[in-house]
Amino acid sequence: xxxxxxxxxxxxxxxxxxxxxxxxxxxxxxxxxxxxxxxxxxxxxxxxxxxxxxxxxxxxxxxxxxxxxxxxxxxxxxxxxxxxxxxxxxxxxxxxxxxxxxxxxxxxxxxxxxxxxxxx
Amino acid sequence: xxxxxxxxxxxxxxxxxxxxxxxxxxxxxxxxxxxxxxxxxxxxxxxxxxxxxxxxxxxxxxxxxxxxxxxxxxxxxxxxxxxxxxxxxxxxxxxxxxxxxxxxxxxxxxxx
Numbered sequence: 001x002x003x004x005x006x007x008x009x010x011x012x013x014x015x016x017x018x019x020x021x022x023x024x025x026x027x028x029x030x031x032x033x034x035x036x037x038x039x040x041x042x043x044x045x046x047x048x049x050x051x052x053x054x055x056x057x058x059x060x061x062x063x064x065x066x067x068x069x070x071x072x073x074x075x076x077x078x079x080x081x082x083x084x085x086x087x088x089x090x091x092x093x094x095x096x097x098x099x100x101x102x103x104x105x106x107x108x109x110x111x112x113x114x115x116x117x118x119x120x
Numbered sequence: 121x122x123x124x125x126x127x128x129x130x131x132x133x134x135x136x137x138x139x140x141x142x143x144x145x146x147x148x149x150x151x152x153x154x155x156x157x158x159x160x161x162x163x164x165x166x167x168x169x170x171x172x173x174x175x176x177x178x179x180x181x182x183x184x185x186x187x188x189x190x191x192x193x194x195x196x197x198x199x200x201x202x203x204x205x206x207x208x209x210x211x212x213x214x215x216x217x218x219x220x221x222x223x224x225x226x227x228x229x230x231x232x
Contacts, residue, residue, distance in 0.1 A: 108166050
């Protein structure tokens with residue numbers, strides 16, 4: 001009954017390979033995210049989808065392509081992996097709550113356990 | 121190990137003492153702030169939040185203080201326990217884009 005689950009938890013691969021990380025949430029949330037955490041523990045947003053629609057796309061190489069088949073799933077595909085892609089990738093979701101002036105994703109995020117990617 | 125060369129700001133605190141973690145945020149337009157706790161090998165977990173129209177909010181053993189004048193946020197943990205050992209992040213919600221920006225983590229080490 002894990003709320004936000006991502007697979008695989010660990011991924012070790014060679015430079016130049018293509019890999020995917022999958023994420024699923026069973027919280028009924030409308031918004032999902034991918035964050036990257038580097039070796040210094042710095043967390044940086046990569047993408048956000050709201051009900052399958054891309055709403056945030058930070059400056060991320062186009063080797064990274066998110067896909068949201070439905071609002072409960074957000075997968076991350078990475079082409080031509082590079083050494084610098086080694087990091088922990090976190091999926092997260094948040095509910096859509098009404099705030100003054102309209103509905104916006106709330107700031108509270110529910111994170112998965114992370115997927116540690118090591119590129120050799 | 122995982123933490124070699126990490127160089128996170130670290131607060132060592134005796135079990136039972138109070139802890140204070142500080143955070144400076146960058147954007148005057150931020151309207152919502154959250155503290156997250158990240159235990160080793162896990163994802164960040166929500167601890168407490170505060171909106172910009174408040175200056176203090178209390179939870180169970182935790183208090184968040186917001187000083188908008190100097191753009192400063194703090195998290196106070198009362199009677200720190202070994203289970204409080206973790207990396208703590210402040211995050212600001214930058215209106216109107218509603219993207220959550222995380223600050224640098226602060227490592228808290230509780231000494232039994």
